[in-house]
Amino acid sequence: ETGVTQSPTHLIKTRGQQVTLRCSSQSGHNTVSWYQQALGQGPQFIFQYYREEENGRGNFPPRFSGLQFPNYSSELNVNALELDDSALYLCASSLEGRTGYGYTFGSGTRLTVV
Amino acid sequence: AQSVAQPEDQVNVAEGNPLTVKCTYSVSGNPYLFWYVQYPNRGLQFLLKYITGDNLVKGSYGFEAEFNKSQTSFHLKKPSALVSDSALYFCAGRNYGGSQGNLIFGKGTKLSVKP
Numbered sequence: 143e144t145g146v147t148q149s150p151t152h153l154i155k156t157r158g159q160q161v162t163l164r165c166s167s168q169s170g171h172n173t174v175s176w177y178q179q180a181l182g183q184g185p186q187f188i189f190q191y192y193r194e195e196e197n198g199r200g201n202f203p204p205r206f207s208g209l210q211f212p213n214y215s216s217e218l219n220v221n222a223l224e225l226d227d228s229a230l231y232l233c234a235s236s237l238e239g240r241t242g243y244g245y246t247f248g249s250g251t252r253l254t255v256v
Numbered sequence: 257a258q259s260v261a262q263p264e265d266q267v268n269v270a271e272g273n274p275l276t277v278k279c280t281y282s283v284s285g286n287p288y289l290f291w292y293v294q295y296p297n298r299g300l301q302f303l304l305k306y307i308t309g310d311n312l313v314k315g316s317y318g319f320e321a322e323f324n325k326s327q328t329s330f331h332l333k334k335p336s337a338l339v340s341d342s343a344l345y346f347c348a349g350r351n352y353g354g355s356q357g358n359l360i361f362g363k364g365t366k367l368s369v370k371p
Contacts, residue, residue, distance in 0.1 A: 148299075175358060184346055184361035185300070198358055232299055234359075244290065245359060249299040 146235050146248035154254045155223050161253060163218040165233030168246045173238040174216040175245070176208060179230040191216055192238050220253075228255045258283045260349045262362035269337045269369050277332040277365045279347030288350040289330040290359065291321055293343045300346065306330060317341070337369045 147166045155161050167174050173192045177185035187200035191210035205221040214235070220227055230252050234245040259282045269275045281287055288307055292300040304315025311323045321332045330347060344366050348359040 146299075177359075177361075182363075184348075184363045185359075187358035187360070190358060200358065234300075244302055244305050246302070247292070247300040252297070 146233055146246050148231075148233050148248035148251050150251060151249070152252045152254075154256060157223055157225060157255055159223050160219065160221045161223060163220075163231050163233075163251045163253070165216045165218070165235075165248060167214045167216065167233075167235030171235035171237050171246065172214050173236045174210055174214065175234045175236070176216070176218045177232040177234065178202070179232060179250070180226075181229070185232055188218070223255045225255050228253060258349070258360055260347050260360050260362040262345075262347055262365045264365050265363075266366045266368065269367070271339050271369055271371050272336050275334050275337045275341070275367065275369070277345050277347075277367060279330045279332065279362060280328050281330060281347075281349045282328060283349050283360070289321075289323065290348045290350075291315065291319070291330075291332050292346045292348060294346065294364075295343050303332070303345075337367075339369050339371055342367055342369045 146168050149164045175190040176188040178188055179185040188202050189196050190198040194210045207219045209217045230250045232250045233248045236245045261280045263278055290305045291303040293303055294300050303319050304313050306313050306323045314320045319334050321330055323330050344364050346364050347362045350359050
């Protein structure tokens with residue numbers, strides 16, 4: 143059983159640029175969620191994808207968008223990067239309808255915006 | 257509004273002593289509650305969860321947590337701390353049956369275990 147893998151592990155971008163982060167969900171999981179963890183804070187929910195559609199969103203602007211693919215992997219796209227977007231971005235996979243099984247997190251992508 | 261609170265930014269414990277990391281929650285309906293641990297520059301590692309049933313939940317690495325509905329608490333405990341337990345601990349909750357499958361996290365508690 144493979145876990146959740148995220149790529150890249152680290153990334154440096156310039157303010158105003160666009161970035162794409164990738165996530166492969168755990169085998170057997172059909173739902174992917176993305177979280178932003180700023181330095182010294184707990185993770186904040188960005189959005190969730192199930193059956194290739196967004197089915198929940200936190201308090202993040204539209205320049206944060208995503209995709210889920212038929213194999214349940216996912217991308218997080220951020221446009222017009224701002225300095226405050228610097229954070230650890232975590233992907234979590236789960237099995238919708240089986241909340242009790244919990245969420246498996248990847249190791250994250252550390253994004254630095256300069 | 258739903259929330260999870262970890263009132264302590266840091267907990268210091270001597271190796272071999274018992275440890276407690278506190279968490280309180282405010283969610284509507286039946287809560288699902290989780291504890292995760294994060295080591296430096298790493299993602300979140302699952303420790304344990306409360307869904308239903310016994311109020312005392314046992315998890316990985318000798319950790320356990322006690323669900324207390326009347327006090328809306330879910331404190332993490334371990335009878336004998338190890339130096340290797342030093343890390344950042346997050347409590348999280350989810351509203352059962354909510355339309356969004358998201359977790360609500362506390363801000364984290366840094367656990368420092370000294371030899």
